[in-house]
Amino acid sequence: MVSPIGIGVGRFWKAALEGRSGITAVRGFDDLPLEAYRSQVAGQVLDFNPAGYLEPTQTDRLDRYAQFGLVAAKEAVADSGLRLEKELPHRVGVIVGAGMGAMMMGERELTKLYQDRKPHRVPPNFIPTITLNSASGLVALAHGAKGPNLTISTACSSSAHAIGYALTCIRTGQADVIIAVGADASITPLVFAGFCSLRALSTGFNHDPARASRPFDRARDGFVLGEGAGALILESLPHARKRKARIYAELAGYAGTSEAYHMVIPREDGVEMAITMQLALQDAKVSPAQVGYINAHATSTVRGDEVEVRGIRRLMKAGANRVSVNATKSLIGHTLGAAGVIGTIACTMAIESGLIHPTINYEQPDPDCALPGISADAQERSVKVALVNAFGFGSNNATLVLKKHQ
Helix, strand or coil: CEECCEECHHHHHHHHHHCCCCEEECCCECCECHHHCCCCEEECCCCCCHHHCCCHHHHHHCCHHHHHHHHHHHHHHHHHCCCHHHCCHHHEEEEEECCCCCHHHHHHHHHHHHHHCCHHHCCCCHHHHHCCCHHHHHHHHHHCCCCCEEEECCHHHHHHHHHHHHHHHHHCCCCCEEEEEEEECCCCHHHHHHHHHCCCECCCCCCCHHHCCCCCECCCCCECEECEEEEEEEECHHHHHHCCCCCCCEEEEEEEEECCCCCCCCCCCCHHHHHHHHHHHHHHCCCHHHCCEEECCCCCCHHHHHHHHHHHHHHHHHHHHCCEEECCHHHHCECHHHHHHHHHHHHHHHHHHCEECCCCCCCCECHHHCCCCECCCCEECCCCEEEEEEEECCCEEEEEEEECCC
């Protein structure tokens, strides 16, 4: 994990359970006046020094999103106990989810080109560095993984789909192990301005950043742009048993759908989100009544939060009043393509620990998206089946089903 509330899963999880906010005032963009931006807060990874984690060549030549992905993958591989040098390399794959990719380097080099007017000074590694699959290639190189190597880009649902496709690869026998990564680092002048122009970001808490991301709350006014990365090691059960692996949870089901409705706005009645969740549960061969916890997409936008709750109520019916629901984005903002993996890690830790982190800033529940299971405090709950939702621009939905490993 690389997140605004901690680098490393241990630090992230401790801060999440404490309800610590990672939202701060934007540091600014060189000589651009920050007051020209409608939103001035973001979920920034302020304590990240690539030199402490990566080789010297990787600190200067790689985009920030790829650096995040490499660090998260390195932690996940170490935590798994896998000795990849002893694995069949073509049975180990890498699948990355990224919504924006190398925007930081792309914007920087484009600006330099127009300012300096020296096309011959564009770095020779520019193209392989900014291609959207750069992180998946770099992770594979770092770990000698020669199996399936893919990048999935479906905006905010990217890494949820990466996990889902990893499940498919393992089920169909294409790989024994998949390193699934989600990464994005797009707090850049152009991307930030674009989201401001879209009027998607919170603007009412520029003076109080920690309160800006407030899913399900009456005062929410848009999402907070975040950055970060997460990584999971997924493997077949026989492979995990053979090496006596520590198993955190079972990835039991996945569904990906398109609402085919609007590029940015979800369908109001929540029907399509409910269908996505239902299909994932069918894939996992469990019923809605068995779900104890949902890690919601819950970005803190007015429309999005309402629609997701409507979808949950359609799926769960009376059971919607008994399920625990939380929003990891209340803590770290919306990390775009990394959100699915980060939500899955939070869900996995909840299953293992029996603790569900709070949804912070949930001060005045909005009656249009209130559920009894949403809480501003950490919840103790034994979770056997959980859902992770990730919904993206382009009318794109993904849901994952996790189960407690028996």
